[in-house]
Every structure is written in structure tokens, then in C-alpha cells.
Ligand SMILES: Nc1ncnc2c1ncn2[C@@H]1O[C@H](COP(=O)(O)OP(=O)(O)O)[C@@H](O)[C@H]1O
């Protein structure tokens with residue numbers, strides 16, 4: 001059974017009267033446990049595709065199924081609940097909440113789930129340990145390096161135990177070595193928890209760590225590699 | 227104790243941009259302080275004015291023969307109270323009554339031999355009027371009738387008079403000078419007495435000082451050839467008991483089948499009521515202006531915060547928080563700003579009110595009055611509460627639109643925002 005399935009997915013943007021076809025007839029299926037790279041140059045539609053899969057943007061046409069749920073039928077609140085329970089996000093520029101410590105950033109998504117305080121603290125510490133950042137739990141984002149921030153972001157994506165984690169160019173703001181470490185952490189989590197990872201990149205070294213690569217250009221899939 | 231994470235988020239965000247928050251809080255606190263000072267000033271002025279009216283002349287309650295207030299001015303001598311002493315005893319038996327003192331007022335002509343002038347003459351009981359004039363026994367504070375020259379009437383006086391400051395300029399009225407007072411008796415005959423000028427008085431009312439003389443009530447009764455009185459002025463220990471005493475007095479009179487009418491000071495102090503209404507309306511506009519200041523400053527602050535935090539809003543929604551959560555977050559921030567600003571304002575307002583009251587604001591005589599007075603700032607719980615409510619409520623209201631706008635953002639667009 002597919003964790004993610006899209007059917008004839010199209011997304012158009014309008015800049016004034018000009019129509020931009022950001023995605024054209026995208027059909028993909030992602031199975032449980034996959035570590036999938038979306039590759040393509042800047043402007044090819046990677047972010048747009050991840051946004052649609054992550055239910056933070058709506059397609060112009062086509063179908064998206066997350067864990068067999070047809071997202072077209074869901075209201076904005078139902079989509080929020082779906083994201084809260086099934087999807088985690090990692091962003092290129094980390095997007096941590098600056099007034100929160102590392103620990104609070106990771107704890108914040110759990111706020112929507114009715115867990116008691118003790119349970120919550122345990123899960124949060126476990127997630128911080130999984131990404132090797134537990135020593136920095138009390139630090140604010142601006143006291144952390146880029147690599148450390150991205151680890152906190154991974155812990156935040158992980159903490160709700162989602163089915164899918166979407167990472168939009170997670171290494172683009174990091175140096176080569178740190179980027180590779182981040183990918184290693186993601187890979188480890190993927191293997192331990194069987195969480196699906198879909199990440200976008202235009203870096204061929206990073207791509208090569210995936211067990212499948214989908215290449216897109218100008219909004220269309222140009223190749224699928226295993 | 228750890229605060230809930232949503233509250234922690236809002237509180238920290240409120241203090242994220244220190245300078246902006248400081249300015250916003252100052253605006254709110256300034257508004258609340260202005261309200262507290264202005265409201266307290268009005269309230270103190272009202273109180274002083276009210277007490278001045280009561281203690282200079284009106285008393286807390288006046289009792290007349292039934293029909294006096296309708297027809298008494300045309301035929302004053304037809305509405306006189308029989309057996310005044312019996313009724314004084316009855317009134318004095320009520321709780322909170324300090325004294326009930328008789329008066330009889332009539333118009334007459336006052337002459338120094340050269341000039342003759344028409345005056346309002348009050349026959350009064352010196353002891354009772356003195357008790358009326360003292361506003362606070364512990365401080366022996368006299369806010370009522372003051373003596374500018376000579377002496378006030380006392381119980382031993384018989385053919386003596388005191389006259390108002392304004393009137394004293396119209397006739398030759400140096401102390402111990404003799405003046406002639408001419409009047410009709412209750413039966414319509416003419417009668418005149420030679421009276422000795424004992425003193426010159428002033429009150430808070432210029433109009434009163436311009437046309438009134440006072441003589442001992444026994445002298446007035448002799449001049450008018452009656453043993454009745456026109457008015458019984460009732461003085462209470464505290465103004466706030468007025469209505470209660472009025473009701474008790476009405477019941478007492480009814481039980482004893484005595485046909486008298488009872489009026490309280492506020493039914494008679496027309497000028498006071500109009501002033502309170504006027505200032506009340508001004509205070510309302512002040513509240514409105516201050517609400518607008520608070521609304522604008524909070525609106526601006528929240529609006530800027532939302533602009534700066536657009537990507538954060540997108541992130542939070544991506545994490546699974548819904549639109550209503552975003553709305554709540556920003557409403558909470560506005561509310562926190564309003565609450566903190568309101569608290570600072572109340573504390574600041576109390577301190578300011580206290581300091582200003584120590585110094586006092588010298589004030590010119592109010593319209594129609596003759597004496598300067600010192601205004602203070604009264605700390606009124608209702609005004610403190612309303613200043614606080616205005617701060618919090620207008621903050622909440624003004625954060626609503628920006629917060630709503632934030633909650634409507636397209637998540638993907640918000641995330642692309644730099
Ligand atoms: N909100 C938007 N409005 C207009 N055009 C957009 C918007 N978002 C993306 N696009 C356009 O869609 C195309 C794909 O963009 P994107 O998904 O960001 O590509 P990538 O992430 O691969 O760099 C680009 O041409 C981009 O300019």
C-alpha cells in the first residue's frame with residue numbers, strides 16, 4: 001500500500017495574466033520505508049511538489065492520497081489535523097521558532113496532542129537524543145550552528161512519529177560535510193522507524209544517498225532511477 | 227510551575243521587539259493614567275462641589291409644608307410648618323441625623339438711609355447653621371459659609387444681621403452700622419426693624435452672596451409676626467446616607483400622619499447635576515479618544531509583528547496548527563500587551579494621583595461661585611477598573627483584524643516569505 005500517491009497532479013501559478021505551469025501531470029507512488037530524492041534544478045517545481053504532498057498548498061487539478069486518504073475532500077482544519085498526525089517538515093532554512101529553546105521547539109508540535117507532561121518530556125528528549133543534540137536542549141536557535149539547528153528541526157519533525165517526513169533542500173544552507181551528516185541522521189531514522197523521507201535537492205552527492213531518485217524539470221518528471 | 231507552551235510563546239513574542247513593545251505599553255499605560263487622573267479629578271471636583279453646596283446652604287434634606295415646592299414661591303406664608311419643635315424632635319430621632327435646623331425665608335427691603343435694596347432674608351438658628359457648615363468634625367473643616375469681616379451670628383444675638391459679600395458693596399455696611407429691614411408680616415401688614423451689622427459672609431455661590439442677608443430666626447418670626455417656620459434643614463453625618471434617611475423620614479411622617487414634603491440635596495442642586503452631566507459627557511469622549519489611541523498602537527504593533535513573522539506563521543501551520551490556533555496566538559499577544567499596559571497604567575495612575583493630591587491643584591472659583599479651591603485626584607475603584615477594561619478590551623479588539631489576516635494566510639506563500 002502506498003503511503004503517498006499522486007494522480008495527474010497539476011499546479012498553475014498566475015503572475016498577473018501569465019500562467020506558470022509549476023507542475024504538469026505528476027504521478028508518483030511512495031511506499032513504506034522509502035528514502036526518496038526529488039532532484040532538479042532551481043525553479044523546476046521541487047518545492048511546489050513537496051508543498052502539495054505536505055498539504056500546505058492545493059493542486060490546480062489532480063489527486064493526492066496520503067496514507068490512502070484522499071486529501072481533496074478535506075477542509076482546512078482536517079488538513080491541519082492530517083499534517084499534525086502524519087506529516088513532518090524539514091525546511092531549507094530550518095524555520096525554528098526563535099523565542100523557543102531547542103527543547104521547546106521540539107515540544108511545540110506535541111501541544112496539539114493530548115499527552116501528559118511527563119510523557120511529552122520523554123518523547124522530546126528521545127527525539128533530541130536521536131539527532132544527537134540533547135546537550136543543547138536549553139539553547140535558543142540563535143545560539144546554535146546551522147547543522148545543530150537542522151538537527152533540532154529533524155527532531156521536531158520526528159517527535160510526532162509521522163508516516164512521512166518532507167525535507168525541502170535540507171542541506172542547501174549547510175556545508176558539504178554537515179549536509180552529509182544531516183542526511184546520515186535522516187537515513188538512520190528512516191531505517192529505524194521506517195518513516196518515509198522525501199527530500200528535494202540539486203546536489204548530486206546528496207542525491208546518491210537516496211534509494212530512489214525522481215528527476216523533474218520544468219514541472220514534469222523526466223526520469224525515475226532506483 | 228511552568229506556563230502552558232502557547233502562553234510562553236505569546237509572552238516571549240511580546241517582548242521580542244523590546245523597543246516596539248515599550249512604546250506600545252507606554253501608549254496604553256499613558257491612556258490608562260490619563261483616564262485615572264482625569265476621572266479622579268472630576269470625581270474629586272464633584273465631591274467638593276457637592277459638599278460645598280450641602281454644607282454652605284442646602285443641607286442633605288429639606289422639609290417643607292406639602293405644596294411648598296409647587297406654590298410656595300408665590301405665597302410663601304401660606305406654606306409654613308406648624309409646631310416646628312415637635313417635628314424637629316421627630317426628625318432628630320432618625321439614624322444618621324446630626325441636626326435639623328429651622329429657617330424662614332422672605333423678601334424684604336434693606337436700607338442704610340440713602341440706598342434701599344431688595345434682599346432675600348433668611349431667618350436661621352445660628353447653632354444649627356454652624357453645625358451645617360462644618361463638613362468634617364475631626365478636621366473642624368468648614369467648607370460652607372465663611373466670614374469675611376466681623377463675626378457670624380450666634381445664639382445670643384437678637385437684632386443683628388450678617389450679609390453676603392456681594393450685597394455688602396451695595397449698602398453702607400461697615401461692622402456695627404445699623405440698617406433698616408422692612409417686610410410684610412404674614413397677615414400683610416408692614417413691619418420694620420433696626421438691625422446691627424455683625425458680619426459679612428461668603429459661600430460657594432456668588433448668586434447667593436449677592437442678595438441674601440441672615441437674621442436670627444426668632445427676630446424673623448417677630449418681624450413676620452408668626453411662630454411657624456418655613457423650612458427644616460436636615461444635616462446627616464454622611465452624604466451617602468441621604469436616600470436611606472429620606473425614605474425613613476417619609477415613613478415616619480406617614481406613620482404620624484404629618485403632611486410634609488421631603489426633598490434631598492440632589493433634587494435641589496440643579497447646577498450641580500448639570501455640571502456632573504456635562505463633565506460626564508466630556509469624560510466619555512476622553513475614554514473614546516484613549517480607546518482609539520490604544521486601538522491604533524496595538525493594531526500597528528500586531529500588524530508589524532505579523533509581517534515580520536510571516537514565515538513563522540507558515541511554519542506553525544505546516545506543523546499542524548490550524549487557523550484558529552493562529553488567531554488565538556495573536557489575540558493572546560494583543561491581550562497580554564493590553565493587560566500589562568493596563569496594570570502599569572493603574573499603578574502609575576495611583577502613584578500620580580497620590581503625588582498630585584499631595585501638592586494639590588489650585589483652581590479658580592467654579593462658575594457662579596466666589597472662592598478658590600484646591601483640586602485633588604480621587605482614586606476611584608470604578609475608574610481604575612474601567613481604565614483596565616478599556617486597555618485590555620481595546621487591545622483585544624484591535625488585534626482581531628491583524629490576527630484574522632494572519633490566520634487566513636496561504637501556508638505555502640507564507641513559507642516563501644523572506
Ligand atoms: N507563489 C508563486 N507564485 C508564482 N509563481 C510561483 C509561486 N511559487 C512558485 N512559483 C513558480 O513555480 C515554479 C516552480 O517553483 P519551485 O517549486 O519553487 O521550484 P524549486 O523548488 O524547484 O526551485 C517556478 O517557476 C516559480 O517561479
Ligand SMILES: [Mg+2]
Pocket residue numbers: 046047048168
Ligand atoms: Mg525550492
